[in-house]
Amino acid sequence: MGVSLKDVAQRAGVSIKTVSNVVNNYQHVTPKMRAKVQQAIDELGYRPNLTARHLRKGRTGIIALAVPEFGNPYFAELAGAVVDAAARHDYTVLVDHTAGLREKELLVSQGFRSHVIDGLILSPIHLETEDLMAREETAPLVLLGEREYEAPYDHIAIDNVAAARTAVRHLLDQGHRRIAFLGSRTGRERQPAHLRLRGWREELAAAGITPDEALVVVTDGYGREDGAAAMAALLDRGERPDAVFAYNDLIAVGAMRTLTERGLDIPADVAVVGFDDIEEGRYGTTTLTTISPDKEAIARLAVDSLVERLSGKPVPEPRRARPGYRLVVRESTGPRRTGT
Amino acid sequence: MGVSLKDVAQRAGVSIKTVSNVVNNYQHVTPKMRAKVQQAIDELGYRPNLTARHLRKGRTGIIALAVPEFGNPYFAELAGAVVDAAARHDYTVLVDHTAGLREKELLVSQGFRSHVIDGLILSPIHLETEDLMAREETAPLVLLGEREYEAPYDHIAIDNVAAARTAVRHLLDQGHRRIAFLGSRTGRERQPAHLRLRGWREELAAAGITPDEALVVVTDGYGREDGAAAMAALLDRGERPDAVFAYNDLIAVGAMRTLTERGLDIPADVAVVGFDDIEEGRYGTTTLTTISPDKEAIARLAVDSLVERLSGKPVPEPRRARPGYRLVVRESTGPRRTGT
DNA sequence: GTGAAAGCGCTAACAT
DNA sequence: ATGTTAGCGCTTTCAC
Numbered sequence: 165m166g167v168s169l170k171d172v173a174q175r176a177g178v179s180i181k182t183v184s185n186v187v188n189n190y191q192h193v194t195p196k197m198r199a200k201v202q203q204a205i206d207e208l209g210y211r212p213n214l215t216a217r218h219l220r221k222g223r224t225g226i227i228a229l230a231v232p233e234f235g236n237p238y239f240a241e242l243a244g245a246v247v248d249a250a251a252r253h254d255y256t257v258l259v260d261h262t263a264g265l266r267e268k269e270l271l272v273s274q275g276f277r278s279h280v281i282d283g284l285i286l287s288p289i290h291l292e293t294e295d296l297m298a299r300e301e302t303a304p305l306v307l308l309g310e311r312e313y314e315a316p317y318d319h320i321a322i323d324n325v326a327a328a329r330t331a332v333r334h335l336l337d338q339g340h341r342r343i344a345f346l347g348s349r350t351g352r353e354r355q356p357a358h359l360r361l362r363g364w365r366e367e368l369a370a371a372g373i374t375p376d377e378a379l380v381v382v383t384d385g386y387g388r389e390d391g392a393a394a395m396a397a398l399l400d401r402g403e404r405p406d407a408v409f410a411y412n413d414l415i416a417v418g419a420m421r422t423l424t425e426r427g428l429d430i431p432a433d434v435a436v437v438g439f440d441d442i443e444e445g446r447y448g449t450t451t452l453t454t455i456s457p458d459k460e461a462i463a464r465l466a467v468d469s470l471v472e473r474l475s476g477k478p479v480p481e482p483r484r485a486r487p488g489y490r491l492v493v494r495e496s497t498g499p500r501r502t503g504t
Numbered sequence: 505m506g507v508s509l510k511d512v513a514q515r516a517g518v519s520i521k522t523v524s525n526v527v528n529n530y531q532h533v534t535p536k537m538r539a540k541v542q543q544a545i546d547e548l549g550y551r552p553n554l555t556a557r558h559l560r561k562g563r564t565g566i567i568a569l570a571v572p573e574f575g576n577p578y579f580a581e582l583a584g585a586v587v588d589a590a591a592r593h594d595y596t597v598l599v600d601h602t603a604g605l606r607e608k609e610l611l612v613s614q615g616f617r618s619h620v621i622d623g624l625i626l627s628p629i630h631l632e633t634e635d636l637m638a639r640e641e642t643a644p645l646v647l648l649g650e651r652e653y654e655a656p657y658d659h660i661a662i663d664n665v666a667a668a669r670t671a672v673r674h675l676l677d678q679g680h681r682r683i684a685f686l687g688s689r690t691g692r693e694r695q696p697a698h699l700r701l702r703g704w705r706e707e708l709a710a711a712g713i714t715p716d717e718a719l720v721v722v723t724d725g726y727g728r729e730d731g732a733a734a735m736a737a738l739l740d741r742g743e744r745p746d747a748v749f750a751y752n753d754l755i756a757v758g759a760m761r762t763l764t765e766r767g768l769d770i771p772a773d774v775a776v777v778g779f780d781d782i783e784e785g786r787y788g789t790t791t792l793t794t795i796s797p798d799k800e801a802i803a804r805l806a807v808d809s810l811v812e813r814l815s816g817k818p819v820p821e822p823r824r825a826r827p828g829y830r831l832v833v834r835e836s837t838g839p840r841r842t843g844t
Numbered sequence: 845g846t847g848a849a850a851g852c853g854c855t856a857a858c859a860t
Numbered sequence: 861a862t863g864t865t866a867g868c869g870c871t872t873t874c875a876c
Contacts, residue, residue, distance in 0.1 A: 179847045217869080237577055388783060510853080560854045849872100
């Protein structure tokens, strides 16, 4: 197949070790020697075999990122940021998706393909603390996202409760009182959308409003269609909120579609706030007010944490990093802007 | 570190080869032996080291997919399909993005990290035939997308000219005559958006309309903001098309945003057709008519081609596969306003 | 400063 | 049907 160290050594008339030294930029090589070897390398078009190197060193230079769905732009955008962050540490990213299936999440966390990857960044939806505690795989794992765990792993997530409260606060400030929450999901044990729902409850309560559970809509998933269906279900059962806080932007987009179909004006009749700040929300007929997590920071923190553990340095405590976020106000809650 | 074949062999009191036989499902192993070995495997939690296997067999079971941007939902959705298609062949996908940079495309095609991957699926924007001809890397390469090459590589792409003509035909059928094209890009040598633009020209000509080059707008990129800017530029220079055919859905979405801001109604004032059928287009206030390439087919054909070449079977000719597509008519197109 | 040789975990001949 | 051994390409002692 390819050109090996041995071939280069033969060509240059030196030992393998010397070539290796040159390739790895070892300090103590005479310039003359280095030049000779480099010439042989160039002539033969030698490139180191990473597989062999990895076998020898026990690491692959690949980290895995597992997210629920690429179809969700939030994760797509996040994946891009992770790839870039990893590249800065000379790591390659292997991207996987779990389809939001607990089975798949388990498989991935248990070390599916573990010999190919040095570490894993996982954004779980259904995984429970027990699953994590039962994990036998030794490759470092960094968790991403809203779920909270009592397991000893690094966890990178914005303060979801506070962020949700910020969103609801904004709605309250605009004078809205009947604020619905779209995208609750009843998991077997806990609710994945737990924290954002809690933020909704807390902020309403803080404003002296009793959270109306009739305004909480459970969805099957976190996509546009789920948002559209949820909004339709809410309206169909006779509830007419004056504002909607959606679990994420996709649900918000779906909800807006339903509102438009029903002839309701956004934000005059119903204001909408999303979560994620996907680019899509900046371009609709009505642009979307949303919570914007700092995706670059999330990606960077996740990769940095992983790389640090990979470096072998003893990292004492599982760390909980809290990247920033901000409320981005757009047309779906503000004064509507039309060309007329 | 991990548990090796040797450890299992020792534990089970057999030779390494026997364990290897069990792991690889070799036929001639007595059930008794198999059970004994399997038990040792389970007890020790043995999992084969893929790196070592690769070093030995010369393949990794990993293929790379390089697309311009994850931020473009078309590629994100496609990536998901590729991951699934690859999984059916027991291949893992390593996803990379080129940021639409020629440098990065070159790097990837030249075998960046090539020792880790068995083959590559690349969706180039700027790469030229010469670049491909100069490629020294031997790992199989499958090309995706609109660009056409004279290089000896498999190429999977829908018939872009025909698809574009279908889109323009649709607009013509609705009575539109001043049809703009958004998203042309002047590459140094060829135009990436060449084929779709050609479809636009051909179909107009076939309808007896002289293509008005003043209605062709060059963009910097292929994103929403580029579409918004292109539409604004067109209107600002006094051109008022009655329909727009966008290079892709993102540009279409951006264009629609600008139209809305200018108080123009879609489709009454200006009809819009996109290309890609990203899910986003199905949920806007005005849903988007678009060309829908069969992404599953594209992914499947690409992976199948690659896997076939990887299998070692002599595949005679570079194949040009033409997956299907269809026109999906939604709200952004309608009959031309007859009033005024 | 450079060379020789062992070994990472696995598979594929070859032996038994 | 099962065991023995060489070697994939590299890094890493340990000599020299």
